[in-house]
Amino acid sequence: MELQQMRYVVAVAETGGFTRAAGRCHVVQSALSHQIARLEKELGARLFERTSRTVRLTAAGEAFLPVARQALEAAERARAEVAAAIGEVRGRLAVGAISTVSAVDLARALGDFRTRYPQVQIRLLMEMTESLVEKVRDGALDVAFIGMVPSARNPGVGEKELTRTELVAVVPPGHPLAGREWTTLARVARETFVDFTAGSAARRQRDDAFRAAGLDSEVAFEVTTVEFLAKLVRAGLGIGMVPETIAAGLPGLHAVRVRPAPERTERVVWSARGPSPAALAFLSAVGVDPG
Structure with missing residues (x-):
């Protein structure tokens, strides 16, 4: 089982098709399909139901997907941690935010961060609070800015009120x-x-x-x-x-x-496993100490 095969499975699941997934991964569709078929053979189960119009995860695929995401996140985190150990901040910074975030000037913060850390690949996603928190738990986002009633709590993530x-x-x-x-x-x-x-x-x-x-x-x-x-x-x-x-x-x-x-x-949340080096640098830039 290879990380590249896991990337292909995640891409198909997220884009809803083999052609779109191949485009995202910058490979020809036949190569992507072949690698997923090899993985399915190794696992002894089909991960996708394919029709002429749709591609859907099977029950086995639903079980495999979150584990594949965790494995890819762990590999990316390992590379980032090694880079941090030699004084470099690189890797991914995936930030989520609600449309009413006001505690930080997010556009300016991201712009300043990109200037200071040009080797970090930045991505921004704007959604509702519930979806953002779930994506932080799953590792799809590193940091998210959310809004909630004061009494609400978010198990499974680190958080700080802004x-x-x-x-x-x-x-x-x-x-x-x-x-x-x-x-x-x-x-x-x-x-x-x-x-x-x-x-x-x-x-x-x-x-x-x-x-x-x-x-x-x-x-x-x-x-x-x-x-x-x-x-x-x-x-x-x-x-x-x-x-x-x-x-x-x-x-x-x-x-x-x-x-x-x-x-x-308004709160900022991050992975309960601790922020990545890029996420830690970003949190520090906006004045947040995750402890």
Whole structure:
């Protein structure tokens, strides 16, 4: 069993096809298919179900995939650790972030890091908190910037709180609340909401505060990014609640403080196995000591 074979399996699983996987791995499809067939023969089980239109993991493939990822991560980590031992920072830095991260200037931090460590290959992925935490646990990401209610915990990862902020209501011009400096949670509960998807950490920040106050709310529009939330609010389809630091950057909307205010924390998380040399250097650059 070879690491290259594992890379091919991961590529097929992530791209959903042998042709796309071969393109990602910069090999011809026949060579990739041959190596996966050799691996399947060695394992005594098929890893993929192939049809004319789709490629799907078998039960054996589902079991093999996370182990293959761990093996590839371990090999990459070993190379990075050896380089670090001789004073070089190289390898991979895969960073994840929510769309409302405000505790760090992520673009500037990544730009400065690339200038200082040109031998590190940097990748950025923006998703919801739950997906980011899971990818850090699996080793697909090295570091992620997330937002959660203050009481939430993330087992299986290292984490540190960066900042704690309040949510404010954002309303379009002409809305009855637009000219007010503050209002009550009970008052905004009468509005139709544009909010993040049910069950997400972003949604829970507001839901928990409403539940604690004995209030219900109507969510007519569910989104996954703050940018689209703002578009729907500007269109007059409802109001939203976002971190105060984010509301200041949403043109065309009025921010209204709410009492009692829902709270959220921004955190950075990394692998419970400890950050890689590149991740450790990046965390240090943004002022985080993983201990």
